[in-house]
Amino acid sequence: MSKLRVAGVLGGMGPLATVDFLYQIIAATPAECDQDHIPLIVHQIPQIADRSRAILEGTDLPFMPMLEGLRRLSAAGCDFAMIPCNTAYHWYERLSNEQPLKILHIVDSVVTALRRRGVAAGSRTLAVLGTRGLHRSGIYRRRLRDLYTLAPGSESVQRLVDGAVQAVKAGQLERGTQLAEQAVRQSLESGAEIVLLACTELPLVLRDTPLMSACIDSTAALARLSIDESRCVAIP
Amino acid sequence: MSKLRVAGVLGGMGPLATVDFLYQIIAATPAECDQDHIPLIVHQIPQIADRSRAILEGTDLPFMPMLEGLRRLSAAGCDFAMIPCNTAYHWYERLSNEQPLKILHIVDSVVTALRRRGVAAGSRTLAVLGTRGLHRSGIYRRRLRDLYTLAPGSESVQRLVDGAVQAVKAGQLERGTQLAEQAVRQSLESGAEIVLLACTELPLVLRDTPLMSACIDSTAALARLSIDESRCVAIP
Numbered sequence: 001m002s003k004l005r006v007a008g009v010l011g012g013m014g015p016l017a018t019v020d021f022l023y024q025i026i027a028a029t030p031a032e033c034d035q036d037h038i039p040l041i042v043h044q045i046p047q048i049a050d051r052s053r054a055i056l057e058g059t060d061l062p063f064m065p066m067l068e069g070l071r072r073l074s075a076a077g078c079d080f081a082m083i084p085c086n087t088a089y090h091w092y093e094r095l096s097n098e099q100p101l102k103i104l105h106i107v108d109s110v111v112t113a114l115r116r117r118g119v120a121a122g123s124r125t126l127a128v129l130g131t132r133g134l135h136r137s138g139i140y141r142r143r144l145r146d147l148y149t150l151a152p153g154s155e156s157v158q159r160l161v162d163g164a165v166q167a168v169k170a171g172q173l174e175r176g177t178q179l180a181e182q183a184v185r186q187s188l189e190s191g192a193e194i195v196l197l198a199c200t201e202l203p204l205v206l207r208d209t210p211l212m213s214a215c216i217d218s219t220a221a222l223a224r225l226s227i228d229e230s231r232c233v234a235i236p
Numbered sequence: 237m238s239k240l241r242v243a244g245v246l247g248g249m250g251p252l253a254t255v256d257f258l259y260q261i262i263a264a265t266p267a268e269c270d271q272d273h274i275p276l277i278v279h280q281i282p283q284i285a286d287r288s289r290a291i292l293e294g295t296d297l298p299f300m301p302m303l304e305g306l307r308r309l310s311a312a313g314c315d316f317a318m319i320p321c322n323t324a325y326h327w328y329e330r331l332s333n334e335q336p337l338k339i340l341h342i343v344d345s346v347v348t349a350l351r352r353r354g355v356a357a358g359s360r361t362l363a364v365l366g367t368r369g370l371h372r373s374g375i376y377r378r379r380l381r382d383l384y385t386l387a388p389g390s391e392s393v394q395r396l397v398d399g400a401v402q403a404v405k406a407g408q409l410e411r412g413t414q415l416a417e418q419a420v421r422q423s424l425e426s427g428a429e430i431v432l433l434a435c436t437e438l439p440l441v442l443r444d445t446p447l448m449s450a451c452i453d454s455t456a457a458l459a460r461l462s463i464d465e466s467r468c469v470a471i472p
Contacts, residue, residue, distance in 0.1 A: 041280065171263070
């Protein structure tokens, strides 16, 4: 076994976004052969209730399956964990408290990505694109409001985001791209200067488009944080 | 939890081929939402000695790490397992005997794919492209020689395959595509009618090329077998 720490991925939310996350980890790892890559155990069990709907309806259905998944990852030998699903971080504190693994926070990874992009605090207006549950939960707002100006959301953009996410989950990637592109464009036209793709279904369909230059990719950001954590590299 | 059986993936050999395998599973699963996808646990720990080299040098280094991985997958709740690495099947019988999970055999999946393609036994000449260790092990030859005419390998094709596999493992995908394309073309020019891509690094770089119509994709074949096994579908 290598000296790299074993990363646990609580995935399946959604399945394709998890695979995209794994791909981002591999693409961002300098490697000459198999053995250079970071060790991972992936719990890709998609039979977890929809996170956004649970937040909106005030139910707790996703919590126990996520907690069980993290416990299995811990028992299987993982040293830390991450969840390639922004909305799932609504349960971050409770998930952290009730099992032994440290969970890397996706919003931390996005803040690091903003810093690496040279976006100084207070300098730019950010739009956050994510599920309705994510916004209701306030995961990003609480963390960013003292650092950046946040553009107000609109129902029109939210409908585009909802449609894009649903399309990706149903495997309709072209439709997902079209809707996500419209959501980013409308956000930029409404005054946002940087758009945070705060749902892991969004970068997946936008990554090959020119609009990505105005976006922060939460999937790639979490992937990079995971590699650093596995290799015990300090974050600047 | 759903009624789908949990699939265990002993991956990391190599890491990108494992991610490609996971993608093939998702792409081949009819799904409208996250919860329709099959549950998986993936042991992506690439710190396993090179399988081909171990076979050629007569060592057993990969065996224990693979066995430990399967035991972890079993302990984590998997119902069956598969290995998206053709050469690893050299250890199939011993891995099957020493831990509880049934392991789906990648050569079975390729034989099923040949049948689905309408390739009747005895009707066609097949070339098998894989690592030197795979050929030495005879995994495909023993299973196929009574069913099909097997084209003899050549050192020239083998060098192209070796180069392609190494390029993919080092993340040089364009170079991998070029070398793999040459290997398939030379095989067809030498009299093969169907080329079995019996190394999971090969379909990954060939899938978007016209040559795939003459090839059988062992990664996609194993993905399809895995979905059927998770859903308890009988193979025709």
